[in-house]
Amino acid sequence: MPETVFARPQALADVSTHYCPGCTHGVIHRLVAEVIDELGVRERTVGIAPVGCAVLAYNYFNTDFQEAAHGRAPAVATGVKKARPDLIVFAYQGDGDLASIGMAEIVHCANRGEKVTVVFVNNAIYGMTGGQMAPTTMPGQVATTCQLGRDVDQSGHPIRVSEMISTLRTPSFVARATVHNPLVAVHAKEMLRRAFRYQVDGTCFSLVEILSTCPTNWGIPPVESMSWLEKNMLPYYPVGIFKTPDGGSREPRPMTE
Amino acid sequence: MTKKLMKGSEAIGEAAVQAGCKLFFGYPITPQNEIPEYMSMRLPQVGGTFVQAESEVAASNMIYGAAGAGERVMTSSSSPGVSLMAEAMSYLAGSELPAVVVNIVRAGPGLGGILPSQGDYFQATRALGHGDFRVMVLAPWSIQEAADLVQDAFDLADYYRNPVLVLGDGLIGQMMEPVEFSEGREPIKALDTKSWATTGCDGSRPPNVVNSLFLDPEELERHNLKLKAKFDAMAEVEVRYEAYDIDDDYDVLIVAYGTVARVCSTAMEELKEEGISAALIRPITLFPFPFAAVRDAAMKASSVLVVELSTGQMIEDVQLALARSRPIHFHNRLGGMLVSPDEVVAKVKSMLDGSSEEVRHA
Numbered sequence: 001m002p003e004t005v006f007a008r009p010q011a012l013a014d015v016s017t018h019y020c021p022g023c024t025h026g027v028i029h030r031l032v033a034e035v036i037d038e039l040g041v042r043e044r045t046v047g048i049a050p051v052g053c054a055v056l057a058y059n060y061f062n063t064d065f066q067e068a069a070h071g072r073a074p075a076v077a078t079g080v081k082k083a084r085p086d087l088i089v090f091a092y093q094g095d096g097d098l099a100s101i102g103m104a105e106i107v108h109c110a111n112r113g114e115k116v117t118v119v120f121v122n123n124a125i126y127g128m129t130g131g132q133m134a135p136t137t138m139p140g141q142v143a144t145t146c147q148l149g150r151d152v153d154q155s156g157h158p159i160r161v162s163e164m165i166s167t168l169r170t171p172s173f174v175a176r177a178t179v180h181n182p183l184v185a186v187h188a189k190e191m192l193r194r195a196f197r198y199q200v201d202g203t204c205f206s207l208v209e210i211l212s213t214c215p216t217n218w219g220i221p222p223v224e225s226m227s228w229l230e231k232n233m234l235p236y237y238p239v240g241i242f243k244t245p246d247g248g249s250r251e252p253r254p255m256t257e
Numbered sequence: 258m259t260k261k262l263m264k265g266s267e268a269i270g271e272a273a274v275q276a277g278c279k280l281f282f283g284y285p286i287t288p289q290n291e292i293p294e295y296m297s298m299r300l301p302q303v304g305g306t307f308v309q310a311e312s313e314v315a316a317s318n319m320i321y322g323a324a325g326a327g328e329r330v331m332t333s334s335s336s337p338g339v340s341l342m343a344e345a346m347s348y349l350a351g352s353e354l355p356a357v358v359v360n361i362v363r364a365g366p367g368l369g370g371i372l373p374s375q376g377d378y379f380q381a382t383r384a385l386g387h388g389d390f391r392v393m394v395l396a397p398w399s400i401q402e403a404a405d406l407v408q409d410a411f412d413l414a415d416y417y418r419n420p421v422l423v424l425g426d427g428l429i430g431q432m433m434e435p436v437e438f439s440e441g442r443e444p445i446k447a448l449d450t451k452s453w454a455t456t457g458c459d460g461s462r463p464p465n466v467v468n469s470l471f472l473d474p475e476e477l478e479r480h481n482l483k484l485k486a487k488f489d490a491m492a493e494v495e496v497r498y499e500a501y502d503i504d505d506d507y508d509v510l511i512v513a514y515g516t517v518a519r520v521c522s523t524a525m526e527e528l529k530e531e532g533i534s535a536a537l538i539r540p541i542t543l544f545p546f547p548f549a550a551v552r553d554a555a556m557k558a559s560s561v562l563v564v565e566l567s568t569g570q571m572i573e574d575v576q577l578a579l580a581r582s583r584p585i586h587f588h589n590r591l592g593g594m595l596v597s598p599d600e601v602v603a604k605v606k607s608m609l610d611g612s613s614e615e616v617r618h619a
């Protein structure tokens with residue numbers, strides 16, 4: 001009998017996505033789906049889709065889903081989890097959604113210690129709306145609303161969400177990962193696994209920030225986008241675990257090689 | 258159950274619990290803080306959950322999540338807070354989720370004041386959020402009616418899969434009156450199980466998706482028409498009002514809702530003592546508005562008086578109902594000031610002696 005060595009995760013729908021070439025949303029979707037499968041929780045998982053490029057995530061996961069208003073996914077996730085604590089609830093949000101319009105919702109969801117998991121995809125730009133500056137846009141990075149590059153005197157410095165959330169006293173799991181090559185993607189999956197595991201065990205709120213690319217709006221070809229991320233984003237957004245529920249943390253490390 | 262003296266806010270909270278409300282998400286704002294306070298104490302007693310959200314924006318989106326998960330859920334607020342809930346109201350309607358929202362209206366615009374007002378009539382009946390939707394608006398005039406309407410609101414929300422708004426004012430929120438909750442209350446609508454809710458796809462069904470995004474315009478048009486059919490059905494079968502003294506002969510028909518209608522009924526008694534008869538139509542549903550009842554009652558009158566705690570909002574629905582067939586007069590107070598029975602009596606007399614001017618422009 002031939003042995004299946006590679007298959008689509010059951011939690012991932014058998015459809016094509018609308019994501020652009022070189023965008024890592026697809027990779028991150030797959031990692032989340034693999035973790036859901038491996039934990040055996042697909043049939044009691046509810047995802048919360050954001051507004052942004054992942055707005056259609058409900059078409060790509062083979063689980064129940066709710067589509068939230070812009071930035072409100074952590075509030076919607078709170079509502080679902082409070083209504084049915086036995087469900088595994090994850091919000092999937094981009095950086096405009098989570099770090100700008102939804103900053104209040106994510107901070108208070110984390111601070112209440114809601115037993116939900118947030119997958120925070122940070123590609124340093126607004127993708128769906130066409131490449132506007134995000135709170136995470138790098139200094140000097142060109143976007144359609146900062147065409148001479150982000151001016152930190154005018155717009156401030158990019159917000160480091162994981163660092164900020166990890167300052168909260170409430171126990172949680174907060175980590176940052178990246179998926180710009182297969183090696184680091186394995187680490188990202190491990191962070192996601194831990195995050196979902198903490199929820200399955202009813203331990204704490206968890207947030208995994210995953211650095212992502214946007215070749216279309218960065219104006220950089222897909223392969224070069226991976227190295228642009230590594231060169232420009234990784235030093236500022238170091239990968240690692242920022243907070244664990246037992247109060248410990250591991251010093252984040254830059255992943256420039 | 259025996260009658261119990263209750264504050265309006267507490268009666269509203271207890272009514273929700275009696276109706277099976279399991280979750281309440283809210284944010285403090287005067288004059289309705291007693292509702293979340295009551296729910297924070299009461300819901301845990303019945304296995305429910307109370308969350309004080311970080312804002313009305315968050316509270317109303319928590320409502321969305323919990324309603325989508327299939328539980329009975331409520332929030333309450335006052336005018337500026339309801340403005341912040343506009344986003345979620347639209348998403349609830351678009352995603353066809355049931356929820357009960359209580360607005361204890363305060364005077365506006367802006368931060369305004371905390372005293373009673375009816376200045377949110379337009380917001381409630383026309384513009385609770387962006388996009389093409391309506392919600393049923395229930396306006397009690399007593400604490401007992403507030404308790405009854407809150408319970409009905411849960412059934413109506415579930416039946417139509419649409420938010421229902423209960424519109425009161427500071428008097429309804431703060432006043433104490435005897436309230437009775439009937440035992441073994443049956444739902445007022447035949448309700449299906451919530452097979453659409455996101456409860457986890459346990460293999461017995463494909464995934465459920467709660468969503469208001471339709472990128473295909475043909476699909477969205479079909480969705481809009483489906484919603485429109487629900488709003489039409491509400492207008493067809495859910496109109497509620499009470500008529501007072503419309504079987505008598507009268508010159509003046511008064512149209513007023515909520516606590517203002519109660520002031521008008523006192524005025525009618527004073528008028529009656531002076532041999533002047535007036536009738537009253539009190540809309541209980543502001544959407545759907547009782548157009549036919551107002552029109553029919555007005556046909557017996559020589560003129561119509563609208564009384565509101567606003568610069569003139571419900572009067573537009575009365576104008577629609579009458580289609581210029583009767584002169585309309587208007588009396589109001591603003592900013593948290595109340596209409597007195599004496600003012601209504603004086604206004605009716607001035608209409609009868611010709612010294613009151615009819616409204617030309619609402």
